[in-house]
Amino acid sequence: MTEEERDQFVVTPWEVEGQIDYDRLIREFGTQPITDQLLRRFEKEAGTLHHMLKRKIFFSHRDLDLVLDDVKSGKGFFLYTGRGPTGPMHIGHILPLYFSKWLQDRFKVNLYIQVTDDEKFLYEKRGLTLDDTRRWAYDNILDIIAVGLDPDRTFIFQDTEYMGNIYPLAVKVARRINFSVTKAVFGFDEQTNIGMIFYPAVQVVPSLFEKKRCLIPAAIDQDPYWRVQRDVAEPLGYYKTAAIHSKLIPPLTGTEGKMSTSRPETAIYLSDDDKTVRDKIMKYAFSGGQPTVELHRKLGGNPDVDVPFQWLYMFFEEDDAKVKKIESEYRSGKLLTGDLKQMLADRVSDFLNKHRERREKSSELVKVFKREGKLAKKMWATIYE
Numbered sequence: 001m002t003e004e005e006r007d008q009f010v011v012t013p014w015e016v017e018g019q020i021d022y023d024r025l026i027r028e029f030g031t032q033p034i035t036d037q038l039l040r041r042f043e044k045e046a047g048t049l050h051h052m053l054k055r056k057i058f059f060s061h062r063d064l065d066l067v068l069d070d071v072k073s074g075k076g077f078f079l080y081t082g083r084g085p086t087g088p089m090h091i092g093h094i095l096p097l098y099f100s101k102w103l104q105d106r107f108k109v110n111l112y113i114q115v116t117d118d119e120k121f122l123y124e125k126r127g128l129t130l131d132d133t134r135r136w137a138y139d140n141i142l143d144i145i146a147v148g149l150d151p152d153r154t155f156i157f158q159d160t161e162y163m164g165n166i167y168p169l170a171v172k173v174a175r176r177i178n179f180s181v182t183k184a185v186f187g188f189d190e191q192t193n194i195g196m197i198f199y200p201a202v203q204v205v206p207s208l209f210e211k212k213r214c215l216i217p218a219a220i221d222q223d224p225y226w227r228v229q230r231d232v233a234e235p236l237g238y239y240k241t242a243a244i245h246s247k248l249i250p251p252l253t254g255t256e257g258k259m260s261t262s263r264p265e266t267a268i269y270l271s272d273d274d275k276t277v278r279d280k281i282m283k284y285a286f287s288g289g290q291p292t293v294e295l296h297r298k299l300g301g302n303p304d305v306d307v308p309f310q311w312l313y314m315f316f317e318e319d320d321a322k323v324k325k326i327e328s329e330y331r332s333g334k335l336l337t338g339d340l341k342q343m344l345a346d347r348v349s350d351f352l353n354k355h356r357e358r359r360e361k362s363s364e365l366v367k368v369f370k371r372e373g374k375l376a377k378k379m380w381a382t383i384y385e
């Protein structure tokens with residue numbers, strides 16, 4: 001890749017284009033890399049390390065060290081993450097939620113999940129009606145519940161339903177963000193509709209739901225919101241939020257850009273059945289293998305660009321020894337592209353079948369997760385103080 005091509009990638013909350021240079025994002029966004037030393041501290045507090053931490057799929061952070069201090073001192077912290085309901089969820093969208101579940105289980109902390117049916121209606125490029133985004137919100141909430149979150153420690157809310165409750169805090173946040181900041185951070189301009197311009201305040205609010213430090217697990221694309229949050233939180237009497245950022249699972253078709261709802265071959269959806277999963281992977285997955293079996297046996301494959309290997313490494317294969325073996329056998333030419341693709345198809349189907357089995361029961365639980373129980377009361381104390 002030339003220097004010029006490297007310069008061309010784009011990562012915003014709405015768009016991802018080109019080949020992402022994650023080290024450069026750390027510098028440009030002003031975040032911190034997750035170091036081995038920080039991971040050792042993390043392991044000490046959590047008792048173990050998730051494979052996405054060990055492998056630095058979660059590669060960057062803000063104030064994660066302070067979260068660990070708060071764990072150690074007994075002060076504690078809380079989690080916040082979300083989903084913008086534009087359509088069916090794909091495996092990238094569910095990654096931060098499975099990781100949040102792991103964090104919730106390890107640290108026994110509260111988790112708030114914002115479903116932004118307002119944002120995805122306001123983002124006009126999508127062309128979705130408010131009915132569409134509200135319908136997808138319900139569908140996506142079923143998937144979120146299927147992750148297996150602790151119902152006593154999780155609160156899921158949908159912006160167009162819950163806005164009345166968070167509005168007092170949203171206006172306090174909004175008054176502290178001026179238009180020029182949103183232009184610089186989000187690229188808004190004179191043509192941007194004013195709903196979008198207000199929206200960042202809405203995404204900041206849940207990070208203020210408790211008078212503790214908030215930790216936000218999400219991919220790095222959402223970080224611009226946290227930058228704004230960290231400017232406004234302290235003057236309002238809250239903590240600057242902490243964040244832990246993951247890389248983006250690449251599209252099936254190659255390592256550039258992102259999985260897209262308008263191009264179904266680029267993504268695997270949580271609703272894809274075994275046959276669809278297999279067909280998509282066999283037909284579209286970008287391979288680092290050689291054009292013929294003969295050449296592959298001789299020269300070996302390149303796991304660094306091979307999407308099936310990347311998907312296994314980033315998310316689907318938890319076992320470190322297995323991943324190592326796959327990597328070395330693929331590099332040496334012992335493992336063929338077709339075998340690797342089959343391996344991924346099996347792992348993905350297995351994962352999705354278990355997910356969907358739990359999803360069958362999700363609709364009975366929607367009320368439980370949206371109920372205004374213990375957590376809501378706690379939030380209201382910070383909103384109306």
Ligand code: TYM
Nearest residue numbers: 081082083084092093095096114116218219222247248249
């Ligand atoms: P949305 O719906 O675009 O994405 C939902 C979550 O999935 C992450 N993500 C990915 N992670 C790994 N690989 C990928 N290919 C991939 N694509 C998306 C996103 O980073 C996000 O964490 N505005 C938000 C909704 C939101 C939110 C939040 C997200 C509201 N509050 C707090 C995170 C944290 C949105 O549209 O996300």
